[in-house]
Amino acid sequence: MPAKHDINKVGVESSDFPILCETCLGPNPYVRMTKQEFGNECKICNRPFTVFRWNPGAGGRYKKTEICNTCAKIKGVCQTCLLDLEYGLPVQVRDAALGRKSQAPQSDINKQYYIQNLEAQMADSPDGQTFDSEVANRAGREMLKGIARSDPYYKRNRPHICSFFVKGECTRGGECPFRHEIPKEGELAKQNIVDRYYGKNDPVAKKMLREQAEIKGMKAPDDKSITTLLFLGLPQTTESEVRASLVGACPFVKPIEIRSLTIVEASHCAFVNFKLRNLAEKVAEALTAQGGIEVSGKKAKVVWGRARPQKGKAAIAAGESSGSTSTATAEMTSS
Incomplete structure (x- = not known):
């Protein structure tokens, strides 16, 4: 795919190897990948980038990189699942626990300028720069370690649900490479790759943070x-x-x-x-x-906080209401 002739575009990105988590790579240590130069546009910065495609293991679906190498380094996430590389958790959970502020702009022109500057900084830095911001938070890191998975979750590599099965029209039976399941509805079914990357309105992250808040009272x-x-x-x-x-x-x-x-x-x-x-x-x-x-x-x-106690006319009205109810109850009892 040729790069668009636009002065606001940074250009294209070429990479030799993707940035992936253990889950997306799969259990096979000899995984084989196909590499396509400028095979697609990055879902975040819209630049053509090198797309890698592979099968993570037997019974799994073919996976591919969704964002470019630079965008993955900026957030420290996997190029495919967009989960944090250190903890394997959504960006919104990580940023909330560490008090990390996302400085990445979302408008097209500012986004391209920001990425271009970060690329230059990473090229000059001897150890390379990964995150757009970093805040040390011991309690937050302990919380992240507590909810992070210790082993790769290969269940994420399962095939997609067969759309023909959902319609009741699949005739391939056991030979069908897709899952024969009815999709579950709910907030977790509505996920957006851009929201997951920026850590905003991610339903999975919201559920995890809500559960942690309830556990801690x-x-x-x-x-x-x-x-x-x-x-x-x-x-x-x-x-x-x-x-x-x-x-x-x-x-x-x-x-x-x-x-x-x-x-x-x-x-x-x-x-x-x-x-x-x-x-x-x-x-x-x-x-x-x-x-x-x-x-x-x-x-x-x-x-x-707690609800304020009723005062003034509201309390008097509530008292009269309860008093009249008690009187009526007493009259019914005496009768």
Whole structure:
């Protein structure tokens, strides 16, 4: 495929070997690959790149690289499954646990300029640069090690589901190279390769973060009106320092999305109220994965807030309602 004549395109990429995880390579140590120069466009940067294709093992489907070598190095992911090479987990889970901020732009022109600069940096660096950002977080790394698989998960290499079987029209029977199963519906069935790469709106990552939050006692309350998180065990600090620590630990939070932030010095805690419930849940999951939030060099615990007790007319109305119910019940009992 020839490169497009566009001044905003970096050009093409050629590589001698792909960047793959153990699962995608398969159990066969003598795997054979086909190599096609500029065989397809990268799903992320849209540049023609070298495509590798291989069969990971008996009974598996043929796999191929989906993104270019440079995009894989930037995020430190496999070129095929787009999972982190060190932990084998989605990018969104890794970034949330490590407090890593993605600096990669998504607009076409800025994206090409950004990738071009990173390529030049990696060429000049003796050990090579992989991630677009790096933050040391011991608690986050321990969490990632705990949920990461210790062995390759070769079940991911299974053939795709036979579309003719789903329609009830497959006549090949046991000779059919595809799986004869009914696809499962749900949020996990709706995955996008671009969202997985940038670590945004990944349903698999959301499920994993939600499960970890529940395990650590940070299950989101059923009352959807609760959008407040409590930071407990804070040192002597200021509102600006707490805001800076929150944005640093959760780069996806914008200052305008925080409705209010109140520090109670006597109790060494802070109440952070968000405008949206979805954002509060996302922050809770990320801070739980990181083992809390670090403010002024000290780790603080994060818990969900509680619903405010009813006051004034609402409480009186609720009391009158319960009182009338009790009276009616008493009258029915006496009669």
